[in-house]
Amino acid sequence: MEYLVTKNERVGENGYRLTLDFSKDDHPPIPGQFYNIRCTGEMDPLLRRPFSMHRFTKENGILCLQILYRVIGKGTEWLSARRKGETLDLIGPLGNGFVLSERTDVVLAARGIGIAPLCAVADAVRSLNPGMHLHILMGARFKDRVFYLKELERLGTLHLYTDDGSLGFHGRAPELLLHLLETGKVPRTCSLYACGPAPMLMELSALSERFGFNGQVALEAHMGCGFGACLSCAVPLRPASIKKNASWTKSALQWSEDGRTCYSLICKDGPVYDIREIDWNEWLA
Amino acid sequence: MTSGKLTGMSGLLDCSVRIGTLQLENPVMPASGTFGYAEEYAAFMDLNRLGAIVVKTITLKPRVGSYPHRSTETASGLLASIGLQNVGIECFLEDKLPFFENIRTPLIVNIGGESIEEYASLATSLDQQSRVHGIELNVSCPNVRKGGMHFGVDPEVLRDLVSHVRQATGKALIVKLTPMVTDLRPFAEICQRHGADAVSLINAPIGMAVDIRTRRSRLGKNLTGGLTGPAIKPMALYCVWRVCRAVDLPVIGIGGISSLEDALEFFIAGACAVQVGTWNFINPRITLDIIEGLEKYMVEHRIENLSQLRRTLVEEVPKVGTHRKWSVGVTE
Numbered sequence: 001m002e003y004l005v006t007k008n009e010r011v012g013e014n015g016y017r018l019t020l021d022f023s024k025d026d027h028p029p030i031p032g033q034f035y036n037i038r039c040t041g042e043m044d045p046l047l048r049r050p051f052s053m054h055r056f057t058k059e060n061g062i063l064c065l066q067i068l069y070r071v072i073g074k075g076t077e078w079l080s081a082r083r084k085g086e087t088l089d090l091i092g093p094l095g096n097g098f099v100l101s102e103r104t105d106v107v108l109a110a111r112g113i114g115i116a117p118l119c120a121v122a123d124a125v126r127s128l129n130p131g132m133h134l135h136i137l138m139g140a141r142f143k144d145r146v147f148y149l150k151e152l153e154r155l156g157t158l159h160l161y162t163d164d165g166s167l168g169f170h171g172r173a174p175e176l177l178l179h180l181l182e183t184g185k186v187p188r189t190c191s192l193y194a195c196g197p198a199p200m201l202m203e204l205s206a207l208s209e210r211f212g213f214n215g216q217v218a219l220e221a222h223m224g225c226g227f228g229a230c231l232s233c234a235v236p237l238r239p240a241s242i243k244k245n246a247s248w249t250k251s252a253l254q255w256s257e258d259g260r261t262c263y264s265l266i267c268k269d270g271p272v273y274d275i276r277e278i279d280w281n282e283w284l285a
Numbered sequence: 286m287t288s289g290k291l292t293g294m295s296g297l298l299d300c301s302v303r304i305g306t307l308q309l310e311n312p313v314m315p316a317s318g319t320f321g322y323a324e325e326y327a328a329f330m331d332l333n334r335l336g337a338i339v340v341k342t343i344t345l346k347p348r349v350g351s352y353p354h355r356s357t358e359t360a361s362g363l364l365a366s367i368g369l370q371n372v373g374i375e376c377f378l379e380d381k382l383p384f385f386e387n388i389r390t391p392l393i394v395n396i397g398g399e400s401i402e403e404y405a406s407l408a409t410s411l412d413q414q415s416r417v418h419g420i421e422l423n424v425s426c427p428n429v430r431k432g433g434m435h436f437g438v439d440p441e442v443l444r445d446l447v448s449h450v451r452q453a454t455g456k457a458l459i460v461k462l463t464p465m466v467t468d469l470r471p472f473a474e475i476c477q478r479h480g481a482d483a484v485s486l487i488n489a490p491i492g493m494a495v496d497i498r499t500r501r502s503r504l505g506k507n508l509t510g511g512l513t514g515p516a517i518k519p520m521a522l523y524c525v526w527r528v529c530r531a532v533d534l535p536v537i538g539i540g541g542i543s544s545l546e547d548a549l550e551f552f553i554a555g556a557c558a559v560q561v562g563t564w565n566f567i568n569p570r571i572t573l574d575i576i577e578g579l580e581k582y583m584v585e586h587r588i589e590n591l592s593q594l595r596r597t598l599v600e601e602v603p604k605v606g607t608h609r610k611w612s613v614g615v616t617e
Contacts, residue, residue, distance in 0.1 A: 038567065043361040043515045043543070048567060091569070224356050224363060225566035227328075229321040231341075231367045232356035234349075254370050256349045263349045263370065283353055285506070 001025075002087040006064065008080065012147025015113070016080050018067040019059065020088065028063075029053040030097030030247075031120035032218050032272040035067070036226035038089040039075035049075040050223050052117035052195075052271070053093065068116040068148075094226050095271050096248050098216050100124055101191035108156075109137040109173045109204060111196030115148060117218050121193045122155040135159060135186055137176055143167040174203035181211055188213055192275065195220075202280035215275030221266045228252050228268035235270070236279040237262045243274040298583050299590045300576075302336065302558045304535050305457035305482025307391055307419050309558065311336040312591060313548065313576045316539050316562035317395035317421060317461070318342060318367065319513075322381040323388075329569035334576060335390045336558060340381070342397040342423045345407060347373035354505030357494050362516030363563050364492050366507035369397055369423075374410055385416050393419035393459065401442075401449050408453040420456050422446070425463030425488035437463040437472065437488070444475050451480035459537065462486040464524050470531040477534040485537035485560060486528065487521045489513045514563040515541040522554050529555025529596060543571065545578035555596040 007019035029035075036048040054068040071080050082088065098121055106125050108118040115138055125132050134156025140146045143166035152158050160168025161176045169176045173196065180186040192215035194204050201217045208215040224230030228251075237253070239262050244250050252268035255261070264270065300311040314337040320326060323338045332338060350370025357364050372381065377394075385392050394417050398404040404422065411417045424437035424446065436446050443460075451458060460476045462469055464487040473484050489511025494503040502508045521540020529536050538556030542548055543564040551559050564571045588594055 046358055046361055046363060046514055046563075046567065222354070222356050222358075224365065224563075225325075225569070227325055227569070229319065229325040229569075230356070230365070230566050231321075231350065231370050232365060234351075234353050234355060234370070236353065254349050254372070255347060257346045257373075261349050263353075285352075 001090055003065070003090055005082050005084055005086045005088060006059070006062075007084060008082050011068070011151075013144055014071045015147045016069055016071065017054070018069065018079065018082070020065045020067070020090075022056070022063045022065045025063070025065075027093055029056055029065070029093035029120075031100075031124050032097030032117050032216075033093035033095050034117075034226070034271060035065070035090045035092030036094060036223070037067075037079070039078045045073070045075045045078075047224060048091065048226060049079075050094075050220075050226055050267070050271075052218060053120050054116045055120055055123060068113065068119070070113040091226060095267055096269065098124075098193060098218070098272050099245065099247055100128055101214070102129060103189060103191045103214075104129070104131065105133045105135070105187050105190040107135045107137065107177065107186055107190050107192045109177060109192060109194040109196070109200075111138075111173055111200055112140045112145060114194075114196035114218075115152070117195050118193055119151070119155065126155075133157070135180070135190070137161065137173050137180075139163075139168060139173060139176070172203075173200050174207055177204065177207055181207070191215070194218075194275070198280065198284055201275070201278070202284065205275045205278065205280060208275050216272055217275050217278070219266050219271045219273060219278070221271075223267050226267045228265055231265065233266040233270075234263040235266050235273075236282040237264050237273075237277050238279045241274070241276045243277055248272075297589065298580060300579065300583070302535075302591065304419070304459065304537075304557070306455070307337070307393075307457035307482070309336040309391060311576050311579070312552070312556075312558035313572050313579070314339050314393070314537075314558065314560050315565055315572055316560035317423065319562040319565045322377075322384070324381075324384050326565070326569055330573045332388050333390055334573055336576070337391045337393050337419070338385075338388070339393045339395055339421060339560060340377075341371055342369050342395045343371050343374050343377050343407065344369060344397050345374055345403050347371065347376060352506045354503075355507065356510070357503040359492070359494050359512065360516060362492075362512050362514040363566075364494050364504065364510040364512050365489075366504050366510035368507070374407055378410065378414065382414065382416055391418035392416060393421050393457070395421040395423050395461070397423040401446050404446055405449045405453045408450045412454040412456055418456060419459060419482075420450070420454055421459040421461050421485060422450060423461055423488070425461055425465070438466050440471055440475055443472060444479055447476055447479040447481055457482045459483045459485050461488050461539075463488045464490050464520060469524050469528050473528045473532040473534060473536075477532055481534070483535040483537055483557070484528065484532075485539055487517070487524050487540050490517060490520065513541070515543055517541045518547060522550055525551055525556050526554040526598065542575075543567075545575050545582060548575050548579065549582070549594070552591070552594045553596075553598050555598070557595060
């Protein structure tokens with residue numbers, strides 16, 4: 001379906017925020033769901049590119065979808081050149097979103113552009129419980145890569161980190177979270193929502209087991225179609241930890257004959273999973 | 286416009302195609318492996334409009350498929366190793382087949398096996414299903430260790446396979462061939478001689494892509510994958526043309542079709558029908574767009590029957606001076 005671009009602003013080094021007119025759309029997305037966008041009129045790049053819903057807002061009375069993205073290749077380069085008044089071809093919303101927590105302490109852990117879907121989570125949990133205490137862990141390799149700070153400060157308590165220590169905590173997101181848990185700045189009864197590189201999510205998963213808090217992660221993968229047909233975006237799950245509920249029906253699970261291996265499609269069953277579901281070692285091997 | 290026939294400027298349009306016992310209302314169908322079990326596409330289109338539906342390869346037992354990092358994009362192409370992930374025949378018959386009860390489009394089930402017995406057993410199971418109209422043999426999957434491609438590159442093995450499956454089923458039998466052979470023609474001849482009703486070609490040729498930073502395959506542990514998408518269209522067209530010239534057997538053209546124009550190229554080269562693959566991922570309605578485009582094209586060009594388009598490639602070079610285009614710089 002075609003949607004009108006109303007804004008496409010630069011929001012940091014290689015970071016952009018796209019706003020689309022969604023006034024004619026009758027399928028409001030859930031935080032964590034994504035759209036598959038055709039990022040060319042040609043054959044190269046070939047496939048659509050998946051982008052999570054960043055925010056679903058009202059601007060000047062018009063319902064808008066925002067996509068936050070970083071220019072990393074041909075597709076996003078093309079996307080960054082789109083201007084107000086042009087249209088984009090989107091399929092979505094696709095996949096399953098986050099199941100929102102009613103706990104009072106929520107931690108959003110991101111690295112770089114991983115912050116995109118977590119802002120939608122912040123908006124949603126806030127509307128559920130205005131008294132919610134939100135901790136946002138945001139960082140990158142070094143200072144210049146950390147972006148979107150003004151927007152994030154408005155959402156909750158911001159904890160910054162960089163790998164080289166050039167801004168905020170010297171270390172990565174899991175180390176920062178460990179520090180916050182050990183110093184009591186974040187309670188062990190928190191709910192974690194995370195998005196970022198898989199090794200980061202794997203370490204956060206280990207923390208969730210150690211401290212016993214709940215967590216959900218939004219995964220990223222190369223996708224062929226985005227709607228469960230091409231079977232490209234498989235991720236191995238831990239059979240004993242698979243979570244199903246009304247929002248997560250997991251219709252795309254594929255079990256091996258011996259029942260020991262289970263692959264899930266990120267586009268259909270995900271991109272959001274319980275943090276303990278993923279067989280990280282198998283996935284990252 | 287509920288069938289392949291409609292009243293145009295010049296009367297009744299006939300887009301229909303016959304493949305063995307199979308009567309298709311139009312010549313456009315999705316390619317196996319790009320259309321899931323069809324239910325994935327129900328939200329995007331009326332599946333009744335398709336010439337046929339070809340579902341993902343089914344094997345005797347369920348398969349989890351290849352390791353993750355199954356696909357990567359190359360110039361105008363998709364390189365993928367899915368490794369025949371599928372639910373297995375038992376689950377297919379129980380859970381997936383009922384979906385087709387309310388769809389009248391002929392259903393072609395693609396099957397794959399590790400031995401001739403496995404293929405024959407699958408064909409026997411499917412032969413008993415009234416909702417299944419045709420069987421397509423995947424003798425050319427590039428991404429499985431056992432079976433797969435093996436059957437499509439050895440003429441004797443292919444002969445035994447086709448004749449065994451033919452004995453197991455009276456349904457329309459299509460053999461999907463790989464281009465990873467020196468010459469496809471003898472393989473198509475074998476299919477014809479041993480009772481196949483059609484061949485479909487090409488399956489994905491094998492390709493690679495390397496991440497120069499890590500010096501690892503961009504398909505991770507899978508190393509190689511099948512190349513699909515517009516990148517392979519010229520190769521597919523050549524294979525179709527070559528086989529159509531040599532063998533009197535319906536050929537279903539597959540490879541990089543993304544538009545009506547692409548489909549027309551295949552018909553002109555000799556294909557009786559086409560399968561659309563990777564482009565389904567980019568435009569889930571592409572098969573329908575091609576069908577509607579074809580009907581319009583036929584009306585506009587006063588083509589009443591699809592056979593008027595088939596095998597119409599002009600191969601001889603006109604004599605000097607007979608056509609402006611050739612009047613300069615062409616020597617006989």
